Amino acid sequence: MTIYFYKVWQPYGCFSNFSPHGIQIQGTYWATVEHYYQAQKFVGSIDAVIIPAIHNAPTPEEAAALGRCSSRQLRCDWDIVKTQVMREAVLKKFLTHTEIRDILLNTGNEIIVEDSPNDYFWGCGKNKTGQNQLGKVLMSVREEIRKLVSVTALTEKYL
Numbered sequence: 415m416t417i418y419f420y421k422v423w424q425p426y427g428c429f430s431n432f433s434p435h436g437i438q439i440q441g442t443y444w445a446t447v448e449h450y451y452q453a454q455k456f457v458g459s460i461d462a463v464i465i466p467a468i469h470n471a472p473t474p475e476e477a478a479a480l481g482r483c484s485s486r487q488l489r490c491d492w493d494i495v496k497t498q499v500m501r502e503a504v505l506k507k508f509l510t511h512t513e514i515r516d517i518l519l520n521t522g523n524e525i526i527v528e529d530s531p532n533d534y535f536w537g538c539g540k541n542k543t544g545q546n547q548l549g550k551v552l553m554s555v556r557e558e559i560r561k562l563v564s565v566t567a568l569t570e571k572y573l
């Protein structure tokens with residue numbers, strides 16, 4: 415059965431980028447995946463000065479609001495890199511926090527969908543026709559971690 419998630423306080427809320435699971439990437443700690451993702455929009459852009467404010471935002475909602483401000487200039491390659499940026503952060507989240515890693519692995523091979531009513535790229539949108547890129551990232555991270563877990567088990571057994 416397809417697994418739908420969206421808000422942190424709803425079922426499978428730990429799949430949301432707003433969930434309180436911090437990540438360390440290239441020596442910097444980010445309070446949530448959302449903080450990291452929103453900040454990456456401005457790396458190398460003339461509006462990169464906003465990055466510390468996004469990093470220090472007290473909540474992921476505030477980080478998202480800063481990153482979504484339409485008067486700021488995004489890095490020019492954002493559309494090309496954003497899915498890879500998201501994948502790296504989501505992979506780090508589920509490698510770092512074992513309790514939610516198990517929740518992800520225990521979803522088996524079910525389809526995972528971000529049930530966002532207004533996001534047709536990361537989510538499925540109101541009418542469920544969206545691209546669901548975040549769900550796809552989560553399923554691909556699930557596969558990658560499964561492979562890592564089996565390699566680790568084999569290594570422990572034979573080496």
Ligand SMILES: Nc1c(N[C@@H]2O[C@H](COP(=O)(O)O)[C@@H](O)[C@H]2O)[nH]c(=O)[nH]c1=O
Pocket residue numbers: 420421422430431432448451478481482528530533536548
């Ligand atoms: N979970 C969740 C949202 N969805 C998240 O918003 C991000 C996309 O942002 P942008 O690229 O700026 O449109 C991405 O992490 C997506 O998963 N949005 C919300 O306003 N509230 C929420 O609880």
